[in-house]
Amino acid sequence: MSKGRETLQRIDAEVASLRSEEASVADEIARIGDRIASLRGEEIGAFRELAAFRFGKDGAASLGGKLNRAKAEIERLKAARDAALSDVTREIEAGAAEIGQLEADRARLSREVASLHARVDEEDARLLATLVDDPDYKARIAAVEAAEKIAIEAERKAEREKKEIAAQIKQMIEQSRLDRNNGEVAFQFVQDKKIKKAYVTGKQQKQLERGQIAIVALGSSFELVPTVVAEKIRQRDEAAVLLLNERGNDAVDEDDPYKDFPIPDDLMW
Numbered sequence: 001m002s003k004g005r006e007t008l009q010r011i012d013a014e015v016a017s018l019r020s021e022e023a024s025v026a027d028e029i030a031r032i033g034d035r036i037a038s039l040r041g042e043e044i045g046a047f048r049e050l051a052a053f054r055f056g057k058d059g060a061a062s063l064g065g066k067l068n069r070a071k072a073e074i075e076r077l078k079a080a081r082d083a084a085l086s087d088v089t090r091e092i093e094a095g096a097a098e099i100g101q102l103e104a105d106r107a108r109l110s111r112e113v114a115s116l117h118a119r120v121d122e123e124d125a126r127l128l129a130t131l132v133d134d135p136d137y138k139a140r141i142a143a144v145e146a147a148e149k150i151a152i153e154a155e156r157k158a159e160r161e162k163k164e165i166a167a168q169i170k171q172m173i174e175q176s177r178l179d180r181n182n183g184e185v186a187f188q189f190v191q192d193k194k195i196k197k198a199y200v201t202g203k204q205q206k207q208l209e210r211g212q213i214a215i216v217a218l219g220s221s222f223e224l225v226p227t228v229v230a231e232k233i234r235q236r237d238e239a240a241v242l243l244l245n246e247r248g249n250d251a252v253d254e255d256d257p258y259k260d261f262p263i264p265d266d267l268m269w
Contacts, residue, residue: 011106021095029085036081165236172233173216177223180204189215189243191222198222211245 131137183199187208190196198215200208204224207213214230215222217240225233227244234241 007109011102011109014102029088036078169216169233169236169240170218172229173218173223173225176225176229177218178204178213178225180224187215189222191217191242196222198224200224208243209245211247214244215242216240217242 180198180200183201183204185200185202185205186197187200187205188195188197204213208215208224212227213224214227216225216230216233222242227247230241230244234244
């Protein structure tokens with residue numbers, strides 16, 4: 001459909017261009033030719049009068065012969081101009097024939113496009129009338145609508161769960177974070193692919209190295225929490241745990257002050 005319309009538009013543009021060129025060329029040639037002939041005639045007449053005034057009858061006769069030859073040359077040039085104009089006229093006629101062919105092509109394409117539009121409209125109407133009462137079509141439409149509703153609800157549920165998990169993690173960190181205000185030891189770790197420093201106490205440094213406490217993310221910041229809390233957080237979101245050194249499974253650290261750290265089961269958010 002679009003190709004047909006583009007072709008019609010191109011044909012219209014070419015027709016308009018050819019018509020404009022035809023009129024412009026013909027008018028310009030005729031105007032220039034007439035002007036040249038008029039000026040040459042005036043020039044010869046002026047020369048005749050000048051010769052009669054300055055040279056008398058004999059001089060005028062001699063000059064008149066030259067002027068006659070000049071006039072003959074002008075007539076020859078005029079004939080050549082007329083021949084050239086005839087050639088241009090034939091070219092214009094050929095262009096007019098081409099324009100006629102383009103207009104015929106346009107009319108044909110216009111009819112074809114209209115016919116195709118009509119056929120498409122008829123086919124759409126026939127197909128729609130067939131599908132409206134088709135049980136399989138109705139069932140498929142219902143299935144698609146049901147699937148869309150399920151997908152939307154699943155997306156909403158996932159978003160709710162994501163917010164709930166974030167709220168749980170935030171609550172656990174705020175309830176369990178350890179005080180590091182007196183930290184003087186720089187402890188390096190990675191957050192958002194950048195190396196950062198946490199200033200901790202000497203005791204907290206050893207606990208981090210032994211896996212007794214961990215570093216977890218809280219928004220764009222971080223906090224220290226007992227390992228048992230970090231493990232609960234990691235169950236919900238692994239990315240939230242920035243540093244957690246693992247301890248051996250076959251050894252129980254009796255010196256771990258947080259081994260019995262209470263984790264509330266009824267988190268509120």
